[in-house]
Amino acid sequence: MIEVQLLAVQAIGETFAGANLNEILRHIWQANTRLTLQQRGAIQDIAYGTLRHYGQIDAILHQLLNKPVQLKPLHYLLAIALYQLCFSKTPVYAIVDHAVSSSRKITRNPGAAGLINAVLRNFMRQRTSLLDQIKTNEVARYSYPQWWIDKLHQQYPRNYEAILLAGNEHPTMMLRINTLYTSVGHYQALLAAQGIDSEWLWGNALRLARPVAVEKLPGFSEGLATVQDAGAQLAAPLLDAGAGMRVLDACAAPGGKSTHLAELVKDIELTVLDKHEARLVRLTENFSRLKITDYQLLCGDAMHPSQWWDGQLYDRILADVPCSASGVVSRHPDIKWLRKPSDTDNFAQTQTTILNALWPLLQQGGKLLYATCSVFNEENNLVAEKFLSTHQDASRLPCFHATTDNGQLLPGARHDGFFYALFRKN
Known part of the structure; x- marks a missing residue:
């Protein structure tokens, strides 16, 4: 001890x-x-x-x-x-x-x-x-810094306390079932045979009654399942990619959303990009475990496409941008004490820069999904509104799902906190 x-x-x-x-x-x-x-x-x-x-x-x-x-x-x-x-x-x-x-x-x-x-x-x-x-x-x-409490109180006066308390709960373990190799129902049966209770939430998302080591998950090493929050599993369906499309995941590591794209849609031309070489190692390990081989791997900064882009336009772009991670503090409680009040504005500047840099890479009629794991408005709707005001060729599409308000998913027992804004190039 x-x-x-x-x-x-x-x-x-x-x-x-x-x-x-x-x-x-x-x-x-x-x-x-x-x-x-x-x-x-x-x-x-x-x-x-x-x-x-x-x-x-x-x-x-x-x-x-x-x-x-x-x-x-x-x-x-x-x-x-x-x-x-x-x-x-x-x-x-x-x-x-x-x-x-x-x-x-x-x-x-x-x-x-x-x-x-x-x-x-x-x-x-x-x-x-x-x-x-x-x-x-x-x-x-x-058990949050005062500035964090004040910000949520101002932005969510009716449910700020529920957001704070949700962040202090032990997180539940969520799985994404790889329907290329099995079905959700069949995998639930495999879990039950191991004495592991689970609940279907939506799509391919299962919530386990109790966390277990991944080594105990049936077929995990064979790629039957991936550990991923149910809220994060909304990204790939929202992007609405189709067969034959050229798709970019611009901030891809560790690869949860891009592997989901590859599982949902066969025969997409998938490019996965991240600026950190060390993080790309984990990404390739995840692709390998899921037996996904048809993708292009690039090390580059989404803010500077001229350094890595080949000049061919994309039909779909996923911009899962760096953020405060204020929606996932139940999984990362250190975030509460590492963040500073100025961080949200700094992240918003980076997020806006990434959006502006990626937009010219999108085909007319193409879609770009802006995503964060934040609950702070400065990084979410304010960034989306600013982007729309400066890009006359962009329109915002509705994100149909269990969102609470205009693309904002608040943390709770069924998912972490996420934000999605889907843009189409007119």
């Missing part, structure tokens, strides 16, 4: 230093190959859980401490121990004892162990009153 706590402290510390939590954990696994699957699961649960509830945990620490802990790793050790005390089933004495022992690994200061012990035991004695004291603190109540 001591090693688990210390590695979780490392993950939290590197996250607040600006790194991506998934990448941090991947590096930790590589550097600590002797870790068991159970230990990895515990580290991941503690790191994700602490970040998911960090607003509440940090507010409690402010109540318990006379002054901030100067040594950051000790502060993060207290945070993960509080998370364990609040949300895990581990016995209290084990959490406290292991945290005290972990503090001795972090610093030789003899007072550190006493501080850890006193703070955690103090919390257990005053738990109810401490939780009552922070109820009026929105950052503590919702």
Whole structure:
């Protein structure tokens, strides 16, 4: 347990230093190959859980401490121990004892162990009153930065609280069934035979009652299924590609939406583009597992088509642009604490640049689907409206599905938060 706590402290510390939590954990696994699957699961649960509830945990620490802990790793050790005390089933004495022992690994200061012990035991004695004291603190109540709460309150006055709470839920596991090789009903039967309950949502989307390791999914290595949120599975059908069409996925990695396109429509001329070579490696692995071979792979920046475009126009373009990822915080709780208020405007500039750069590559009568995994209006409808106002040859088509308002899909139990705007070149 001591090693688990210390590695979780490392993950939290590197996250607040600006790194991506998934990448941090991947590096930790590589550097600590002797870790068991159970230990990895515990580290991941503690790191994700602490970040998911960090607003509440940090507010409690402010109540318990006379002054901030100067040594950051000790502060993060207290945070993960509080998370364990609040949300895990581990016995209290084990959490406290292991945290005290972990503090001795972090610093030789003899007072550190006493501080850890006193703070955690103090919390257990005053738990109810401490939780009552922070109820009026929105950052503590919702565990988001105040600017994030204020922005959602302004943009979604009637359901901002539901959006915030959805982002703090453990995400459900969604599958996309590859109907080139099986049917949704048949795959549900395969899952049931393995004791895995599932629910059909729409299209080829299944929601599992409980997450399972992909190795336990029947036929996963043979390409029968892909892990992909049900909301993300709307992109390929909305693009409405047909056989023989020339199709571009302009920000393709890791390939979830482009492989879906290839599964839905045979004989399309598919080009997948991404500017990060490392991410293209994972993309090719996904295409290989799904036995998709008929595509062109390009490394290039969607903002600069002159560097990679061959001059032939596309019938369909998918622009799944970089964004704040504010709609998928249940899967990536580090995002809440890494984003800054200025990020949405910066992303909007990049998104507008990409749209303007890709539009000349589209055939007359062709369609371009603009997609984000954001709930912030600056990145979504405002970008779409600005694009329409500056391109007289563009019209916006309706996105028919379970969207709440003008292409915006809000996060909930059945899907993450996404935005879609479909444009046709007149």
